[in-house]
Amino acid sequence: MGPGTEAAWAERALAEEREFVLALGGFSLEIAGASLVTHEKVPVPRFNFVDVRNVGRERQAAFFERALDHYFQRALRPTFRTPRPAPSHIDSGLRRFGFRPSEFPLSVLVAPPSTVPEPASPFPVVEVGPDELSRILPFWTDEREREELARSIEVLVHHPNRGERLRPLIAQKDGEDVAAALLYASGATAGIHGVATEVRARGIGAASAIVAHALARSIPDGVETVGMIADHPRIARRLSTLGFREVAQLTEYVLPRDVELAMPNPGPATPARWRPPRRAAPSASPMG
Secondary structure, X not given: OOOOOHHHHHHHHHHHHHHHHHHOOOEEEEEOOEEEEEOOOOOOHHHOEEEEOOOOHHHHHHHHHHHHHHHHOOOOOOEEEEEOOOOHXXXXXXHHOOXXXXXXXXXXXXXXXXXXXXXXXXXXXXXXXXXXXXXXXXXXXXXXXXXXXXXXXXXXXXXXXXXXXXXXXXXXXXXXXXXXXXXXXXXXXXXXXXXXXXXXXXXXXXXXXXXXXXHHHHOXXXXXXXXXXXXXXXXXXXXXXXXXXXXXXXXXXXXXXXXXXXXXXXXOOOOOOXXXXXXXXXXXXXXX
């Protein structure tokens, strides 16, 4: 990794994750103090989240109104991610709207490419070709989102923007696919996304094998920093043995399934606080 503070490395990793969602057909709306990352056609929290950076206490009402209205108009249930510990006014505001912090913090981790040699593993890892992308989709989505995610991945694989690279990876055991991940790179930063394992292969090294392979063999030339986000301390500890180190922790707020997706009642209507300008009297034309 190039020179920089932990905060700078964390921002690179988080910026790369936003770029990943954009590359798959989403978009990001920048407002004061936060980024609203959105993918309307893949309505899962993984692609719909708010990165809260610096929202002041005096600006929180406008922030919550804009952010929640943005997602609720689209019937999306986003997550909110804040620096840890979360500012008290952001924490209380999110709780007031029904959001609750996840049990464990999100760990932002970074590593240089090829931190350690790829160890011997009973899980051979292969890069999935453009004609075999359907092999990776069952690891992440149900039938409702699968078609749109497949289309997004195909577009990115076949028509990347300049500097973008996507490498779908599969780990196998006894000839069967048991784990998958997406390696996305944009410029000098890459990220390993969506590491997922079949239930029958969890806890025996399949996920570690796919990450180790990605670091050792799949990082494109020119990449200096590889980022990952872990949602459990056990995963963060395991990634540390592969060369990753934690550079930031985030608190993630989620909206429970039993919470109604709606803005609070604004109360009775009030008179308009502005008036349209009065039309000026027509003046004589200088042309007569």
